[in-house]
Amino acid sequence: MSVMEGRTTSALLYLDGVHVSFDGFHAINNLSLTLEPGEMRAIIGPNGAGKTTMMDIITGKTKPDEGTVLFDGMTDLTRLDETRIAELGIGRKFQKPTVFESQTIEDNLLLALNVDHSVRGTLFWRGNGAEAERIDRVLETIRLTNARNRLAGSLSHGQKQWLEIGMLLAQDPKLLLVDEPVAGMTDVETHQTAELLKEINKEKTVMVVEHDMTFVRELGVKVTCLHEGTVLAEGTIDQVSSNERVIEVYLGR
Numbered sequence: 001m002s003v004m005e006g007r008t009t010s011a012l013l014y015l016d017g018v019h020v021s022f023d024g025f026h027a028i029n030n031l032s033l034t035l036e037p038g039e040m041r042a043i044i045g046p047n048g049a050g051k052t053t054m055m056d057i058i059t060g061k062t063k064p065d066e067g068t069v070l071f072d073g074m075t076d077l078t079r080l081d082e083t084r085i086a087e088l089g090i091g092r093k094f095q096k097p098t099v100f101e102s103q104t105i106e107d108n109l110l111l112a113l114n115v116d117h118s119v120r121g122t123l124f125w126r127g128n129g130a131e132a133e134r135i136d137r138v139l140e141t142i143r144l145t146n147a148r149n150r151l152a153g154s155l156s157h158g159q160k161q162w163l164e165i166g167m168l169l170a171q172d173p174k175l176l177l178v179d180e181p182v183a184g185m186t187d188v189e190t191h192q193t194a195e196l197l198k199e200i201n202k203e204k205t206v207m208v209v210e211h212d213m214t215f216v217r218e219l220g221v222k223v224t225c226l227h228e229g230t231v232l233a234e235g236t237i238d239q240v241s242s243n244e245r246v247i248e249v250y251l252g253r
């Protein structure tokens with residue numbers, strides 16, 4: 001059964017006592033974490049801390065050996081496959097942008113909106129009025145309105161990341177998982193990405209994994225530091241970055 005009887009938590013995302021091992025190695029070790037609806041959370045932690053594996057668990061790519069993973073208080077994500085989880089409204093942006101370089105920005109968004117259609121089909125399918133309006137809004141959010149007819153391949157690295165975030169937004173998810181969005185960006189792009197995510201967070205719940213502490217500070221949200229597959233510290237950026245264990249295993253290196 002994928003839907004539990006009655007709501008057990010107000011959290012949009014609820015992980016409790018989650019364990020994952022790969023050939024006996026405990027990548028996720030008694031991980032518990034909750035995200036309230038409308039929240040944005042920054043996840044930090046050293047390489048190998050389990051950040052990617054945690055996102056893999058939420059999106060159904062990896063199944064935990066033990067523990068609870070609930071979406072919207074009711075749905076047991078451990079019982080669902082990746083497609084079903086995406087349909088529920090969990091969108092994931094991987095670190096490397098994967099836009100369709102030889103298509104225009106607008107067509108990339110149409111493709112995302114129209115996930116069941118082929119590239120060729122989409123080029124002849126322009127969507128209905130509501131969808132066109134949604135695309136206009138997404139273009140505005142990702143600051144690419146004036147570039148809508150340009151080929152995605154001509155965008156800067158930062159703009160490609162924004163386009164990919166836009167492709168997620170076109171699908172109108174409830175929860176966005178964003179993996180290292182500012183890696184390789186200029187300082188200006190990094191700042192603009194923080195602004196962009198803050199704007200998106202007015203309507204969506206967001207989890208963002210990032211190593212760039214200037215960016216994390218700029219987000220101004222609650223921070224969770226993972227280490228060895230579990231939560232090492234949680235709180236404001238000042239609380240987490242002054243935590244001695246966090247300095248020892250991550251920041252002070």
Ligand SMILES: Nc1ncnc2c1ncn2[C@@H]1O[C@H](COP(=O)(O)OP(=O)(O)OP(=O)(O)O)[C@@H](O)[C@H]1O
Binds near residue numbers: 046
């Ligand atoms: N499929 C797998 N098979 C074996 N070990 C794995 C697998 N996936 C992850 N691991 C191991 O689990 C641990 C957690 O990895 P994970 O990629 O989740 O860390 P991370 O916090 O995302 O690190 P990074 O910041 O480098 O991306 C690492 O030691 C990794 O080698």
